[in-house]
Amino acid sequence: MSSPAFAASNPPLSTGGKRAAAKAGAAKKDAAPAPDAASKKAPSPAQQALQKMGLTRDIDLALHLPLRYEDETRIVALKSARDGETVQIEATVTHSEVQLRPRRMLKVTVDDGTAECVLTFFSFYPSQQKTMAVGARLRIRGEVKGGFWGRQMMHPAFRVAGGELPTALTPVYPATASLPQAYLRRAIATALLRADLSETLPPGEQPPLAQFHGQNGLQPAYDLRHALTFLHHPTPDVALVTLEDHSHPAWQRLKAEELLAQQLSQYEAKRERARLRAPVLKPQPGMADLTQRFLDRLPFGLTAAQQRVVGEIRTDMERSIPMHRLLQGDVGSGKTVVAALSAVASIEAGWQCALMAPTEILAEQHFGKLVGWLEPILAPLGKKVAWLAGAQKKKQRAEMLALVESGEAALVVGTHAVIQEQVQFKNLALAVIDEQHRFGVAQRLALRQKLAASGMEPHLLMMSATPIPRTLAMSYYADLDVSTIDELPPGRTPIVTKLISDSRKDEVIERIGAQVAGGRQVYWVCPLIEESEALDLSNATATHEYLSEMLPGVMVGLLHSRMPTAEKKAVMELFTAGVMGVLVSTTVIEVGVDVPNASLMVIEHSERFGLSQLHQLRGRVGRGAAASACVLLYSVNDNGRLSDTGKERLRAMAETNDGFEIARRDLEIRGPGEFLGARQSGAPMLRFADLEQDVLLLDWARELAPRMLERHPVLAARHVSRWLGGKAEYLKA
Numbered sequence: 001m002s003s004p005a006f007a008a009s010n011p012p013l014s015t016g017g018k019r020a021a022a023k024a025g026a027a028k029k030d031a032a033p034a035p036d037a038a039s040k041k042a043p044s045p046a047q048q049a050l051q052k053m054g055l056t057r058d059i060d061l062a063l064h065l066p067l068r069y070e071d072e073t074r075i076v077a078l079k080s081a082r083d084g085e086t087v088q089i090e091a092t093v094t095h096s097e098v099q100l101r102p103r104r105m106l107k108v109t110v111d112d113g114t115a116e117c118v119l120t121f122f123s124f125y126p127s128q129q130k131t132m133a134v135g136a137r138l139r140i141r142g143e144v145k146g147g148f149w150g151r152q153m154m155h156p157a158f159r160v161a162g163g164e165l166p167t168a169l170t171p172v173y174p175a176t177a178s179l180p181q182a183y184l185r186r187a188i189a190t191a192l193l194r195a196d197l198s199e200t201l202p203p204g205e206q207p208p209l210a211q212f213h214g215q216n217g218l219q220p221a222y223d224l225r226h227a228l229t230f231l232h233h234p235t236p237d238v239a240l241v242t243l244e245d246h247s248h249p250a251w252q253r254l255k256a257e258e259l260l261a262q263q264l265s266q267y268e269a270k271r272e273r274a275r276l277r278a279p280v281l282k283p284q285p286g287m288a289d290l291t292q293r294f295l296d297r298l299p300f301g302l303t304a305a306q307q308r309v310v311g312e313i314r315t316d317m318e319r320s321i322p323m324h325r326l327l328q329g330d331v332g333s334g335k336t337v338v339a340a341l342s343a344v345a346s347i348e349a350g351w352q353c354a355l356m357a358p359t360e361i362l363a364e365q366h367f368g369k370l371v372g373w374l375e376p377i378l379a380p381l382g383k384k385v386a387w388l389a390g391a392q393k394k395k396q397r398a399e400m401l402a403l404v405e406s407g408e409a410a411l412v413v414g415t416h417a418v419i420q421e422q423v424q425f426k427n428l429a430l431a432v433i434d435e436q437h438r439f440g441v442a443q444r445l446a447l448r449q450k451l452a453a454s455g456m457e458p459h460l461l462m463m464s465a466t467p468i469p470r471t472l473a474m475s476y477y478a479d480l481d482v483s484t485i486d487e488l489p490p491g492r493t494p495i496v497t498k499l500i501s502d503s504r505k506d507e508v509i510e511r512i513g514a515q516v517a518g519g520r521q522v523y524w525v526c527p528l529i530e531e532s533e534a535l536d537l538s539n540a541t542a543t544h545e546y547l548s549e550m551l552p553g554v555m556v557g558l559l560h561s562r563m564p565t566a567e568k569k570a571v572m573e574l575f576t577a578g579v580m581g582v583l584v585s586t587t588v589i590e591v592g593v594d595v596p597n598a599s600l601m602v603i604e605h606s607e608r609f610g611l612s613q614l615h616q617l618r619g620r621v622g623r624g625a626a627a628s629a630c631v632l633l634y635s636v637n638d639n640g641r642l643s644d645t646g647k648e649r650l651r652a653m654a655e656t657n658d659g660f661e662i663a664r665r666d667l668e669i670r671g672p673g674e675f676l677g678a679r680q681s682g683a684p685m686l687r688f689a690d691l692e693q694d695v696l697l698l699d700w701a702r703e704l705a706p707r708m709l710e711r712h713p714v715l716a717a718r719h720v721s722r723w724l725g726g727k728a729e730y731l732k733a
């Protein structure tokens, strides 16, 4: 294995031109990078660039891995270089001249004894021209092109020949304009020597690395130091493809360690929570029949899956350890009634419950349902359901706040308004968060802290209609208990999904007319044009006008997020009551809207939507007994084609109605960062491991983490701090 000092000891080849000269100059000025050293001098642009990229600690630099490698370990004969191959040669300059036509350029002919090659530079310094004077012996690296004029290289890197050849491949790092490669190479080489890379895995707890055969048929033993040193400076005999596809054991070792850090931090969070106290929610005397009274009034019986998850939640809440549970279920699987029964459990025990939803429409709908279900059984106890939202009249808000503070409000439903400072609960025991991935970590924490003043934590129930694929649940949500409603209420007919070209829009409109005439209702969703909300709205408005014109006698409504709250509310009421036949909307109806009589969903420009989003939208129909359909209108681009991902998404929608399968495919298409929306919430994501590919390593980490915390807490703490540093834990809260 080569020495990491290699990069520092080899002067970089100059590439000629102003930028390269500027880079080389910058590298010289910053010749002794020591990002960790306390320096009183103002940081150089390169040091600032390092900071900007988050490369502040030695370990961060050590973990900044090459994008690719260059092979400077060999000198090849020009004659053997193939067209398009990047090679390193040593050759003598036989001719050098500056040409002025068709533009100013330096043409240098070199000969290595096997063949000639012409080097061309469009920008160059006099000093570089001098280095390439006739008779000079140069080491040159570049891409060989064979053309009419013979072999050519454009702007190759060069320097005076001589000096030892490196024994390892040269790393090329992700960098920025103000961070020259040469500087980064030196900084990383130094950091690799200085960083504490000592073993943190307990003895005998090695990850299952893929079987690779080393030179002698033996598997090299990798610890972190070996793995990193190798990945920064691999020996030239390595199969580059194993580095590129990250299957090399050195890569695997890194991924295993990263996954272990993630698991340790999640298990630690879980253990920390186990030390906190939460109210023990057992029915108070005289309240014990609240649940029964609730069930008696419900117009349907619970499915077996609903009963099971209610049992899981209630068991959690009877313990003094705060519940931290995710309730997941496909669209329309009946999560709201489970949330209501959880609320009843906390009310029965004499405590308050809060339910927070990401949009006002959704919160309002929950409120309507919960009032209908709960007020008749709460009224005899002198309790109420309170409503809190941003757009609320001052007087009403003050009344609601008083209800919450006095405890008269047994349940509080609302939007983000629920976590505002003025909201003082008397005794909050359960916080239910709908569509939890739409809230940031900070907001979830704020809700939990609503009780923290009393020295206790509320139980937390998070709901999601986008099921979290198994691998994500095992990694990012390892500290979460998961309840799954894996059954739809009886009597539902599967939704039929049809892909129809935009050019057949009028046929679709005809079908809408027929649906409405049959007493059914229809949603028409217009796409979100991210760059322009104004355009977005004008599009929805135009569609609204067009449909109104095409469907005389049908009430066509319009709903978008910019409308005043009262207007939105009025439109939703008309649609929910079945008076309005067609609702044209932007994606504001995406989550949770529940109008069982709606049986046709049309999504315009469906190729622009994400997969989970399409599934959510489709889930607005098929919520009653009637057969429902979803029409995905698509339009092709100027070349008459759909983009590949667009096609992939629409195909997935047509193929399956299963939310779990959709989520799996969505994760595949978008990757975990986008899928979890974690980029927005700023939570650290896995950098090296790939959950789909590295399931074996994930299993290893999951299995080891609790044992390591138990038996080797010091190693565990060192491991987590090395990998996560001062950063927040992976999606904690």
Ligand SMILES: Nc1ncnc2c1ncn2[C@@H]1O[C@H](COP(=O)(O)OP(=O)(O)OP(=O)(O)O)[C@@H](O)[C@H]1O
Pocket: 300, 301, 302, 303, 306, 329, 330, 331, 332, 333, 334, 335, 336, 337, 464, 465, 489, 490, 591, 592, 593, 594, 596, 619, 623
């Ligand atoms: N066990 C059941 N039997 C019959 N109908 C049910 C049952 N449970 C719920 N429902 C009804 O099914 C519909 C969907 O329920 P709900 O709105 O709770 O679904 P959800 O899981 O929240 O879906 P989404 O994520 O799409 O909002 C509602 O009209 C609800 O009243």
